[in-house]
Amino acid sequence: MNRLIQPLINVKELLQLASTQKLTLIDARYGYSDYEKEHLDGAIHVDLNKDLSNVGENPAQGGRHPLPSTSSFVDRLGRLGISPENHVIVYDDKSAAIAAARFWWMLRAVGHKKIQVLDGGFQAAKMLGFPTNDKRPTPQPLSTYPSNSWQLPVAELEEVSKASQQASQQIIDVREVERYKGIKEPIDKIAGHIPGAINLPFTENLDENGFFLPKTTLRDKYLKAFNGSPTDKIIVHCGSGVTACHTLLAISQAGLNLPKLYVGSWSEWSRNNLPIATEK
Known part of the structure; x- marks a missing residue:
């Protein structure tokens, strides 16, 4: 069984890992336009409103960004090609404050062990030479991620x-x-x-x-x-x-x-x- 790893990873560690093993990179920057123009090589985009929230018409019931149902989220993870074995690294461009930390919490909450947030985000990775481009990889869909409840309090x-x-x-x-x-x-x-x-x-x-x-x-x-x-x-x-x-x-x-x-x-x-x- 995979053990939890450190929640944060720095760019040098990311560069070393990327050269030795397959990682799942998640771009959680707000909106799709920046991702379309440029993102870390191999990164797949997730959207705060569409993928990480169940935005409704009445914020008085659940707030502006209520959690989606667990079933909806684990289905999305499957379509992103994420299984319990994947080493997932997520970033945004606001020091993890926009959606990277939210994705980290949600993945932890369905029981995923190997999930880390890139410290310094997109800007730090680009500055230290992590390759970027505008290519949009197509995830290889898997079956629904095996979880049926939020496991964090x-x-x-x-x-x-x-x-x-x-x-x-x-x-x-x-x-x-x-x-x-x-x-x-x-x-x-x-x-x-x-x-x-x-x-x-x-x-x-x-x-x-x-x-x-x-x-x-x-x-x-x-x-x-x-x-x-x-x-x-x-x-x-x-x-x-x-x-x-x-x-x-x-x-x-x-x-x-x-x-x-x-x-x-x-x-x-x-x-x-x-x-x-x-x-x-």
Whole structure:
């Protein structure tokens, strides 16, 4: 049985691996146009809205990027040619914050072991000489990926509502400070945050060049933030359940167990007439 590998891989490691074994490269940049123009050689594109979400008409039920059904996702994995044996590496062009971390979390959640996110993403790979082109490979479809449930912890709206009223629970909001404080809200209808939530912006997982902080630094950061709370008492959210996965990726890279992901996040909470806190 495959063991879990490090969640992050750097470009030098990728170049070495690519020269010795077959990898499945996934391009998770937002939109298809950039992929069409240029992508890492051999990469297959996945779309946040079409492949990694079940976008509906009512964000009050599940948020702006609710998870697709497990059956839909594992069917898509089969059509991408991904089996449990594949070594999958995913990248985007926003330090994993757009969809690379979300794809990593989803693949982990269906039980896949060999999945890594490329630290530094497309830009770092291109800068260090990984070949790029505009060729679109055709995946060799396989049977549906063998999984029938999400195996990583998630929290639903009712649980988050109860947690916001309990000192024994911890809610982490990874949006930028101004959105958390309610100073601005460029996407959702109402500004503010879930009462009781603390703010740890996902951007603070990165250094000034857009690479993830060292493992020991991330570990110290999150052990301090957790303040002794077990991870099953911690819920992580963002605007719509995408960049929250960036923080879950950082926590996993730190060698810690994963807290719960609130997929609906602020986009769901703010549309359900629930209490809202601000710090203006």
